[in-house]
Amino acid sequence: MKKFFEDMKKDLKFKSAGPGKKLTEDASAKPQVVQSSGPAKPCYVAPTEGAQKAGAAALARIEGQPRPRVQTSQDVIRLQGELDTYTTGQNICNLLQGSNVKDLAFLSVTGVYFTCPLTGATLTKSERDVHIKAAIFMRFEEDAVEASIMMVHTFNKDREKVKAAVDIISKYIENICKNPTEEKYRKIKLSNKVFQEKVKTVEGSREFLEAMGFQSIMLDVEGQEESEEFLVLMEHDSESLEVMKESRDRLQRGEPVRAQLDRQPQAFRPSPNAMRFELPPEFYNLTAEELKREQQQKNEGVDKNTMLRTKAMREREEQRERRKYNYTLLRVRLPDGNILQGTFLAWDKVSVLFQFVRDSLVDGWQPFELVAPGGHKLQEDLELALNECSLVPAVLLTFSWDAAVQADIAAGGGKSSALLKPELLENIQTLS
Numbered sequence: 133m134k135k136f137f138e139d140m141k142k143d144l145k146f147k148s149a150g151p152g153k154k155l156t157e158d159a160s161a162k163p164q165v166v167q168s169s170g171p172a173k174p175c176y177v178a179p180t181e182g183a184q185k186a187g188a189a190a191l192a193r194i195e196g197q198p199r200p201r202v203q204t205s206q207d208v209i210r211l212q213g214e215l216d217t218y219t220t221g222q223n224i225c226n227l228l229q230g231s232n233v234k235d236l237a238f239l240s241v242t243g244v245y246f247t248c249p250l251t252g253a254t255l256t257k258s259e260r261d262v263h264i265k266a267a268i269f270m271r272f273e274e275d276a277v278e279a280s281i282m283m284v285h286t287f288n289k290d291r292e293k294v295k296a297a298v299d300i301i302s303k304y305i306e307n308i309c310k311n312p313t314e315e316k317y318r319k320i321k322l323s324n325k326v327f328q329e330k331v332k333t334v335e336g337s338r339e340f341l342e343a344m345g346f347q348s349i350m351l352d353v354e355g356q357e358e359s360e361e362f363l364v365l366m367e368h369d370s371e372s373l374e375v376m377k378e379s380r381d382r383l384q385r386g387e388p389v390r391a392q393l394d395r396q397p398q399a400f401r402p403s404p405n406a407m408r409f410e411l412p413p414e415f416y417n418l419t420a421e422e423l424k425r426e427q428q429q430k431n432e433g434v435d436k437n438t439m440l441r442t443k444a445m446r447e448r449e450e451q452r453e454r455r456k457y458n459y460t461l462l463r464v465r466l467p468d469g470n471i472l473q474g475t476f477l478a479w480d481k482v483s484v485l486f487q488f489v490r491d492s493l494v495d496g497w498q499p500f501e502l503v504a505p506g507g508h509k510l511q512e513d514l515e516l517a518l519n520e521c522s523l524v525p526a527v528l529l530t531f532s533w534d535a536a537v538q539a540d541i542a543a544g545g546g547k548s549s550a551l552l553k554p555e556l557l558e559n560i561q562t563l564s
Contacts, residue, residue: 141214152224177480240526244414244459244475246391257414260391268389276343277379283336285386297334298383300326301341308365309373318365320346338363340383344376366385393459397492399556402469405564409526415459416525460524464502466531466551478519485523486512489531489547494553499534 147175155484247253250267252394268286271279288294320327320341331337336478342348346363353360368376400406457478474488490496502510505527518524550557 166297168512170280197395213461238410239412240409240461241396241412241475245394247394249389250390254394254408255391259556264389264391265372272339277340277382280336280340280343281383281386282389283339284334284383285336286388286390287335293330293334295382297331297337298386300330301337302380302384304341305344306366309377312368312370312373315375318367319351320363320364322361327482340379344379393475393477395476395488397488397556398473400463400471400473400563401560403471405563406463406465406471407528408563409461411461414459417456417458430438457519457524460518461526462518462523463526463528464531465528466532468551471528471563472556474530476518476522477518482510482514482516482518482521482523483512485518492552492556495548499537501532501534503530503532 159457174387229291234534244257246257247259248263248267250264250271253263255263264286268279268282284294284298304320307314311317322328322332323340341395343362344365345368346365349362349364351362351364359547410434436470460478462474462476466472472489472492474485476488486502489500489502493500504510504523508521511531523529
């Protein structure tokens with residue numbers, strides 16, 4: 133068992149600062165997804181044999197996956213077309229059908245990446261779930277209760293089933309705490325119908341009970357020749373019962389561990405090619421066949437704007453159009469001509485875009501405006517998604533400071549400094 137966890141630690145001992153970079157261990161970069169506030173922890177109980185096998189398999193799959201390629205400088209972006217064409221269907225179809233990795237050099241971004249909140253690793257979409265699963269298994273060595281809570285809330289997609297299991301497990305603990313000397317409350321018969329249908333089916337539930345101190349024991353059952361398996365909790369003192377209550381509360385408050393989108397912030401020098409984009413297939417919620425059909429319609433000169441359509445038809449078409457995209461690549465042209473670029477979820481709110489820009493500026497406290505193509509001024513306080521504002525799949529926006537504030541700063545003798553933060557300017561690139 134010890135060797136199993138040591139091997140897992142070696143495989144997960146990395147942390148990334150960007151796509152494709154090997155990771156170094158950094159305990160401070162491991163945020164606690166489920167916080168502990170109690171004075172003591174239950175003793176460590178190893179995960180079940182099934183959990184060990186799953187963890188080993190997950191790590192094996194991670195080792196077999198190629199790491200994300202680092203986005204280089206000028207070879208990443210090439211000329212492709214004006215803003216209204218975005219990307220050519222044929223190129224995307226070729227990518228979806230498995231082009232050589234060298235063909236990715238013409239893309240505006242090499243892909244979509246995510247950050248694991250437990251390890252800090254930068255991951256592709258295909259890697260993220262396997263990596264998070266393995267990282268959760270690794271946490272059993274540090275805190276079996278926390279790891280099992282993560283399992284319950286992350287590995288099971290049906291939230292109603294999770295809630296039902298959590299409610300039943302909470303009831304087990306409540307009965308024990310109210311009746312600490314009653315032996316019947318400290319035994320769970322595994323063949324019990326409620327346990328079989330509501331608890332056993334939720335991955336991580338047994339691991340949580342074992343982390344609480346429950347042990348698997350075969351007991352005789354009255355009226356039966358063969359003994360049955362029970363989970364039995366030895367009698368606890370008052371302090372241990374308080375720890376159990378705290379762990380129950382943590383289970384009830386638990387949330388899924390989700391990888392966060394890596395926005396890949398990048399600064400570019402002033403360029404006439406700022407409106408030219410070529411996106412990888414991850415940005416699209418379309419199959420290769422659908423992309424081919426769209427390109428064919430463009431080639432045949434199909435102009436939907438000339439067709440007679442009702443308002444309902446137009447609204448349905450707009451909804452379908454918004455669902456085509458998973459992500460969007462946004463560029464912001466600044467007053468000094470430099471360009472700021474970031475990747476967003478298509479359904480991110482406009483306020484997320486404003487915060488991204490604000491966090492990239494030296495003087496992010498100053499009010500500013502963002503203007504979309506056509507002169508449409510974005511409103512940060514409106515609860516609209518980027519796709520609802522037609523800011524998909526790739527758009528160039530224009531940045532401007534609030535004129536009144538700038539006038540006050542100038543009147544007070546203030547001087548304009550660099551707009552973007554030094555860490556962005558240090559890695560500035562050229563669009564070509």
